[in-house]
Amino acid sequence: MQRDLSADIVIIGGGLGGCAAALSAAKMGLKVIMTEETDWIGGQLTCQAVPPDEHKWIEQFGCTRTYRELRIRIREYYRRNYPLTERARKIEYLNPGNGWVSHLAHEPKVALAVLKEMLAPYISSNKISLLTGYRPVEAEASGDSVETITVEHTQTKRKLILKGTTFLDATECGDVLPLAGVEYVTGAEAKRETGELHAPDEASPQDMQPITHVLAADYLAGEDHTIEKPAQYEFWKEYQAPFLKHKQLSWLAPDANTGGSKEFSMFHTENHWGLWDYRRIIDPSLYKRGFYEGDITLINWPQNDYWLGSIIDVGEAESQKHLEGAKQLSLSLLYWLQTEAPRPDGGKGYPGIRIRPDVLDTEDGLAKYPYIRESRRIKAQFTVVEEHINAEIRGDKGIERFEDSVGIGCYRIDLHPTTETNTFFYTESYPFEIPLGSLLPVRVNNLLPACKNIGTTHITNGCYRVHPVEWNIGESAGFLAAFSIQKGINPAKVREEKALLKEFQSLLEENGVQLHWPDGVGPI
Incomplete structure (x- = not known):
């Protein structure tokens, strides 16, 4: 009715x-x-x-x-x-996660x-x-x-x-x-439509920026929270975009300034920016000791940008295929981080990364909607x-x-x-x-x-x-x-x-x- x-x-x-x-x-x-x-x-x-x-x-x-x-x-x-610390409580421009992407990296539920x-x-x-x-x-x-x-x-x-x-x-x-x-x-x-210097010679209506299906996780060193291997993991593990010199699941990311690759790491090092606190939304040092078990971050990194197809004006079946592909890419990135990501000590994987469904109020720990x-x-x-x-x-x-x-x-x-x-x-x-x-x-x-x-x-x-x-x-x-x-x-x-x-x-x-x-x- x-x-x-x-x-x-x-x-x-x-x-x-x-x-x-x-x-x-x-x-x-x-x-x-x-x-x-x-x-x-x-x-x-x-x-x-x-x-x-x-x-x-x-x-x-x-x-x-x-x-x-x-x-x-x-x-x-x-x-x-x-339960902020007294020092944190006095910070005028409090950044709850001290993420380096934003002056105000915070939990979605608070917003x-x-x-x-x-x-x-x-x-x-x-x-x-x-x-x-x-x-x-x-x-x-x-x-x-x-x-x-x-x-x-x-x-x-x-x-x-x-x-x-x-x-x-x-x-x-x-x-x-x-x-x-x-x-x-x-x-x-x-270019003939807009006159823009960097516009292409021919229009490409389906040439759009990628979507990203963000997920929430925390990190508990010494523990093992490895998820079940995602259905598309083998594909994403081997996938290398034809326009890049590195595989999708790696510490390398597209460098728009050079057209090549730039290297990151899990945590900050002397030579590399760490991605873990890129969009970190909880920094435990700002709160009462022991209140949080570990950092909480939102994984929206270059590695889980999904560009294999558009979800706009392509029909329901095609759109659903790419929506699922974006989810699988994010879960595959998580699994790679837990099991195969190279560590500075020569080992592989950070099994202490724990997916946090409660942060985003979803069953799978992924955001309710992809980032458009x-x-x-x-x-x-x-x-x-x-x-x-x-x-x-x-x-x-x-x-x-x-x-x-x-x-x-x-x-x-x-x-x-x-x-x-x-x-x-x-x-x-x-x-x-x-x-x-x-x-x-x-x-x-x-x-x-x-x-x-x-x-x-x-x-x-x-x-x-x-x-x-x-x-x-x-x-x-x-x-x-x-x-x-x-x-x-x-x-x-x-x-x-x-x-x-x-x-x-x-x-x-x-x-x-x-x-x-x-x-x-x-x-x-």
């Missing part, structure tokens, strides 16, 4: 962008329905198990006020609830608790209705407007028809776009291209300023080896702005992207995809949807009329959305 539900704004996808959009729309007094495919909101920060990728100024500036509030609340959660806490008053007041376990399966459109989106429960198969004035696609893969007939692109665009680096992207009224951000190309021109900016972000252009051409690319970029035009589809007038599905290219998605940027995109999209509804206009009108644009940007700034970078900020 199908039921109809309605709200002012319908958000499909409960990741960081979806949560930020729901909060901003609810603050404006509008009613919101937000769905999420898994049973955890928070996307890449929680159900994908990726600690925040951020820039070096994040503690001082360069994110929205609510994103900063999220980070502060996460630290305070540890101070309130965990989940904080996000629920931030949404709680709006759920209580019926401003936000949250539906977990639902994914979009159908959409109805009339002309240039979306009328309804049908979602289906992943377990019970119950369907709900959702009606709204404005719809936001905050799914990890841009799943609403094909259902609603919204024009979009995937993969790598051709690249989504479908709307064909937008304005598309951000490499020349707007690549520091080498921009030279001394500095940060590209957009008159219609609705936020900011900063990250290097970072493309992991892709699924068809196996291209990987890493280069310095200038901090960037988020133009309103990149949130506006070329045709459909009441659907907005609220995740990594905005008007970027394959190349620029490589820096617009990270946590604080996705949050800013969602937050600004939520405010835009609410502002437009209250004005009785389509969102595109806000960009077309300077007075409306100025009023909207003032609204964003009043709510803590930074529109421009301060002077003097250089590339990273």
Whole structure:
């Protein structure tokens, strides 16, 4: 049986962008329905198990006020609830895991608790209705407007028809776009389409960044927690990508700077960075002695990037094959680490690595959802291209300023080896702005992207995809949807009329959305 539900704004996808959009729309007094495919909101920060990728100024500036509030609340959660040492308790910018990838490497469950806490008053007041376990399966459109989106429960198969004035696609893969007939692109665009220096001569719609199925583990030296040999272990043990000079399961990883390989180790040595504390989320030295048996880390390393195929627009069977392949790669990496990884003492394997299903609330210890680096992207009224951000190309021109900016972000252009051409690319970029035009589809007038599905290219998605940027995109999209509804206009009108644009940007700034970078900020 199908039921109809309605709200002012319908958000499909409960990741960081979806949560930020729901909060901003609810603050404006509008009613919101937000769905999420898994049973955890928070996307890449929680159900994908990726600690925040951020820039070096994040503690001082360069994110929205609510994103900063999220980070502060996460630290305070540890101070309130965990037996931190007195020294750790006094650290202003506490890093619970002391992971070197992030200033705030922490447990996914803590981020989940904080996000629920931030949404709680709006759920209580019926401003936000949250539906977990639902994914979009159908959409109805009339002309240039979306009328309804049908979602289906992943377990019970119950369907709900959702009606709204404005719809936001905050799914990890841009799943609403094909259902609603919204024009979009995937993969790598051709140079003649974007004019980008590093774009290929021919478009490759299936040439996308790899997915990674993250797993959680701790390390108990002297113990043996070796898992059963994964079904695909022999394949991955022998697999060597044709574009690399090393096997997948090794201490070597692709080096985007040289095109060759760079060497890591399990733990830090004089000559090599250690991967174990790369995304470590619990450093026992910060807590009461004996509280933790060992470090807890999230294994999202170059060795478990899965690039053998895309999961977008390839059909259900092909998608499932690659999803399972990504899981098998991660489990094979774990088994290799436990049994065959070379150690500095000449031995092999670290059998004390213990998979931790409880950390991610799954039976197998793998994240609830794979880490998605690249989504479908709307064909937008304005598309951000490499020349707007690549520091080498921009030279001394500095940060590209957009008159219609609705936020900011900063990250290097970072493309992991892709699924068809196996291209990987890493280069310095200038901090960037988020133009309103990149949130506006070329045709459909009441659907907005609220995740990594905005008007970027394959190349620029490589820096617009990270946590604080996705949050800013969602937050600004939520405010835009609410502002437009209250004005009785389509969102595109806000960009077309300077007075409306100025009023909207003032609204964003009043709510803590930074529109421009301060002077003097250089590339990273």
